[in-house]
Amino acid sequence: MTVVAGAACLGVFVLFVGLAIVALLSLTGGASDDALFDAYIWRVTRFTLLQATLSTLLSVLFAIPVARALARRPQFPGRIWLLRLMALPLGLPVLVGALGLIEIWGRQGFLNSGLRWLGLAQPVSIYGLFGILLAHVFFNMPLAARLFLAGLERIPAEYWRSAANLGMPSRALFRFIEWPVLRGLLPGAAGLVFMLCATSFTLVLTLGGGPAASTIEVAIYQALRFDFDPPRAIALSALQIAMTGLLLLLLRHLATEPEEGMTGGRTVRRFDGASRIARLSDGTWITLAFLFLGAPLVAVLISGLEADLLKLARDPAVHRALLTSAAIALASALASVTMAAVMIRAAATATAPRHATSLSHGFAGAIGASTSLILLVPPVVLGAGWFLLLRPFGDVARFAPAIVVAINALMALPFVHRTLAPAMATHAARSERLTASLGIRGFDRLRWIDFPALRKPLLMALSFAMALSLGDLGAVALFGSQDMVTLPWLLYSRMGSYRTADAAGLALFLGLLCLIFTILGTANDSRPEGRKA
Incomplete structure (x- = not known):
């Protein structure tokens, strides 16, 4: 049934x-025969692959240490609110998030104002590839971090007790306990982030800065909205599906699913992370995540309160x-x-x-x-x-x-x-x-x-x-x-x-x-x- x-x-x-x-x-x-064979389509395909790959790498590399830090610090003050903050970018309308990022990173934003105050005349430009990568990490890193965190929190308590009895250092804990779990989650999380970045539309239009930073999704929209050429749009969609599907298939075959450990249901207690270096490292990653995600949302809050x-x-x-x-x-x-x-x-x-x-x-x-x-x-x-x-x-x-x-x-x-x-x-x-x-x-x-x-x-x-x-x-x-x-x-x-x-x-x-x-x-x-x- x-x-x-x-x-x-x-x-x-x-x-x-x-x-x-x-x-x-x-x-x-x-579909028309030349739908996929002009220079514009190949150029946007290359840019789509470039920005999606870089965005995925940055999001995942940022998410792993943040998830580990949150897993090792289950009771620090404000943890629940940081987790809720990390869930907000996923549901925010893209335009709202982009406006918040512009308030911080834009030409007249907080960061460039500080740089000008320090005497640096060349401001940071949020438009173009940099802005697209920044926005994609803002929206997708929290998603990957929460997926990794959920996997780390499912590790049985017996693993940590055995590791403590054996006196395993932090590097060995990551290699033998945490990494097998993360490795099993990595293909799904990375594939999901890659697809979100490859199919990004509103962010590319808002922060791309011009035709040089266009993606396949933008080309599909133009084919339907301005040219009204459905066959070309379908052909571009097929190209997008085939391109990303091959990558997902490769990721699936490269990864191995972790074995689920049996547990007696004991209270989970981690014995690692007590050293000064571990506390400093975890605090640094948690603070960076809080500032990176919180600053644009605070900018949205301030602008909203002025209405x-x-x-x-x-x-x-x-x-x-x-x-x-x-x-x-x-x-x-x-x-x-x-x-x-x-x-x-x-x-x-x-x-x-x-x-x-x-x-x-x-x-x-x-x-x-x-x-x-x-x-x-x-x-x-x-x-x-x-x-x-x-x-x-x-x-x-x-x-x-x-x-x-x-x-x-x-x-x-x-x-x-x-x-x-x-x-x-x-x-x-x-x-x-x-x-x-x-x-x-x-x-x-x-x-x-x-x-x-x-x-x-x-x-x-x-x-x-x-x-x-x-x-x-x-x-x-x-x-x-x-x-x-x-x-x-x-x-x-x-x-x-x-x-x-x-x-x-x-x-x-x-x-x-x-x-x-x-x-x-x-x-x-x-x-x-x-x-x-």
Whole structure:
């Protein structure tokens, strides 16, 4: 039954994406022969690979020491708020985050003002490759760090006790205990960050500084929005999927999944990190992460407080946008988490030793690939395809809420899958045999065995998905109307009409909503996973 449900979810997923692509292709009947062979396309392809690779390396290299520092310091003051701060960039609308970065790193920002005060005439330019890398690290490093931290916190307490008894130094602890866990998480985290950077659109337009810093995603948008050449857009999408898919396949084969250690459920206590050097190193990384992430958000806060917040709070348009955003975010998050949990469980059941066949392994591989490759299908392609499909049925605005919810749920699926899959694998390794021997199945297993152990990653995944949907602008930009206005769309509209004070206030509202979601999703993060109350 679980496999059937997973197959149904996979079928809905493929059908939703496939119908949109077929609708665009059928408009003109096929791709033009020269769609991929002009100098501009090859130039944007090279730049896409360059900026995505550099952004991924910087994000992961920054995330690993930050995650290790947070794992070794489970009780320092403010830890829970730092974790919530690290979840905020994921859900912030890209425009809001970019404005915050410009306030700090821009020509008139805090950093350049300090440099001019020191007598340095050449300011730091946030536009171009540097700005794109900076913004990508701001948005993606916290995601990678939280994924790594979740894996480190699942290390059984017995490992640390044995390491302490053997007197293992810090280098040996990293090599034999932490690195096997990080190595198993690295391909998924790096692949997810790479896809986010390769498909970046709004950030490239905002901080790219010109045609020299364009990506494939920008070329797809231009093909649909300005040239209205769907075959070229589909061909570029296929190039993007093939290019990134090959890299993900390589990462998957290079990495090995860590073995899940058995545990007696003892309280996790780490005995390393007591030296002065370790404390200094951890404090430095935690402080750097706090300043790097906090400064742009504080800039957004200051700009927002300068707006007339009371006027915005009484604005009926803001009320409608808030309710619409909350409803779409909740519906898409529940759909994404449910779909991911069913598909993960179905893949695990299909590849169990008693069921394993070449067909079942192919099914599990299809599930894993689908949750990754969806990020490579631009929302503008999905939206345009479904717009064409629904146009014969009358006013497309009637279907807009359902389509926006579906697109947001699919776009959140990779994040939800990366959050739930390791936790569900660990839980299955520790409880599968026992529950099978006791004959606990169905709702009883879900209520008494699965949900108590998976409550924390489920809440985290739900908060991620809600924050992502809340900050979405791509799908709403195609289907938005007077009857369906979200907070990001209202923010974009106010910015377009030069009502910058209102836009700053709405950005603050969005940030506060994302903070509420992250508080709900990190309610138990003050205690690492495995600690007893």
